[in-house]
Amino acid sequence: MAECISCGEPLSFFAGDQNRRCNKCSKAELWPVGHPLYSERVEAELLRDAEIDAILLTTETAPNLNITKRIEIVTAECAFGMNIFKDLFAGVRDIVGGRSEAVQKTMRDSRKTALYELKKEAYEVGANAVVGVDLDYVELSKAGSMVMLVASGTAVRIKE
Template sequence: MAKCTNCGKKISFGNAWADSLCPDCKLNSQRNNALLKGTDELLRNQKAKRQDEERAIKAEINAVLLTTETAPNLNITKRIEIVTAECAFGMNIFKDLFAGVRDIVGGRSDAVQRRMRDSRKTALYELKREAHMVGANAVVGVDLDYVELSAAGSMVMLVASGTAVIIEGTLD
């Protein structure tokens, strides 16, 4: 007689030929598979729900950003607080090497420019998010500062700051 590959119980030749599991182990295997399918579906649903929530939050965070304190048709009804966002980014050694060569021979470094553009977009989005979290719908007096962190190798930190405010009306 054959033995169950899972628990070692003796099983009939027909079961050994089909899947090498005794009836108990086969039932447990089917239950486990059903649980795994249910868990996978639950995880997919949770992920989809989380993505929907993130999209809704991104749509809601649509603060106006201005580098000035005032603008035509801008009526600030309340100044809330100063908000900041920081974005630290590093360049890998190959990008730094080619940027160094560009310094010597001249020209623009697309990799460095792309990295700085992405960090600016990230920092400004985070600034909008911070403003949204304190109940503002605009940030005025926005300032961007780039700081080289030489102790950390080739790291650059971008700090975005401004005043979170509530405005009424729209910018035309």
């Protein structure tokens, strides 16, 4: 069973947000310091997230980017499934045409998750940017209900 990344409490199927926090911890971000629901762990996590916020580029260089060290290749994988309702509505859209907003939202969420995980991987090896970022989508099941997104790039140190 999944656990809240802030407090470690088990997450039920319906509880929690997309960032793997329980309802209490996801709401704790809204409370001021000193409030009983405010968590110092949440504050520490928010500070860490701010440090992880690396630069991501799809190119190897940029005019204002001074790479001082190439560290290593980093990757992040995000496997996600469409639930039965998304599959059903996507199938209808496939027949009648048009855009499936449920599928688009799932793809967008998975991309954001994979890029965050890529930044986290880069941060853990001492990088402050990732260049040459590439996103690849792989269908894991014949029905198209499971898709994996792989994000990869080169973790680098840049002069700020």
